[in-house]
Amino acid sequence: MGLSESEDPIELIRQGGTDPHVLGRIWDHYRDRLRRVVRLRLDRRLQGRLDSDDVLQEAFLDFRARAVEYAQKPDMPFFLWLRFLTGQRLQLVHRQHLGTQMRDAGREVSLYRGAMPQATSVSLAAQLLGRFTSVTQAVHRAEMQVLLQEAVNALDPIDREILALRHFEELSNDETAQVLDLKPSAVSNRHVRALKRLRDVLKSTPGFFDQDRK
Numbered sequence: 001m002g003l004s005e006s007e008d009p010i011e012l013i014r015q016g017g018t019d020p021h022v023l024g025r026i027w028d029h030y031r032d033r034l035r036r037v038v039r040l041r042l043d044r045r046l047q048g049r050l051d052s053d054d055v056l057q058e059a060f061l062d063f064r065a066r067a068v069e070y071a072q073k074p075d076m077p078f079f080l081w082l083r084f085l086t087g088q089r090l091q092l093v094h095r096q097h098l099g100t101q102m103r104d105a106g107r108e109v110s111l112y113r114g115a116m117p118q119a120t121s122v123s124l125a126a127q128l129l130g131r132f133t134s135v136t137q138a139v140h141r142a143e144m145q146v147l148l149q150e151a152v153n154a155l156d157p158i159d160r161e162i163l164a165l166r167h168f169e170e171l172s173n174d175e176t177a178q179v180l181d182l183k184p185s186a187v188s189n190r191h192v193r194a195l196k197r198l199r200d201v202l203k204s205t206p207g208f209f210d211q212d213r214k
Helices: 009-016 020-041 052-072 078-103 121-132 135-153 157-168 173-180 184-202
Strands: 108-111 114-117
Touching: 009 020, 009 052, 020 052, 020 078, 020 121, 020 157, 052 078, 078 114, 078 173, 121 135, 121 157, 135 157, 135 184, 157 173, 157 184, 173 184
Parallel strands: none
Antiparallel strands: 108 114
């Protein structure tokens, strides 16, 4: 059972402390959103060996151990804190399983309070594909995804992260700004510019955009 709209997770932690039922309810309420974060950022070399629930199980233990301390002095919005814990756990999982293979700096993007594995272009392209195409264009969907993936890879890393945070993790513009330690106006401008750049790159592809869809 998740939380009702009137329930404040921070206040619930303050009242319930380490009560496993309370912490379990809170975690379950946000589990699906956190699962999207892990699916987007889990290294493809680990797919088949690990799944998002393996990472979330470890992240829940971190949440349970640190919840009371956080609730005493919350220094970021609650979901962003859960996302931060999950990102830290994902980093550890990558290092445990991939070791020195994770030393490629291109696989991480520097964010507020640390680093997190980059959104995979494969996952992000798949997410954005639905924004640009209609169901009736599915015949060429695989080819379109490859083209979109290449276009995503050509973006500035921060612009790529903005797209990932807004369209895959479904963060608000203000939440995205806080995660990236940018001004909301800068995030908004970069978001619009990144989408335009993708459209400019891909507009020459027949059938890519659903402008003719009625």
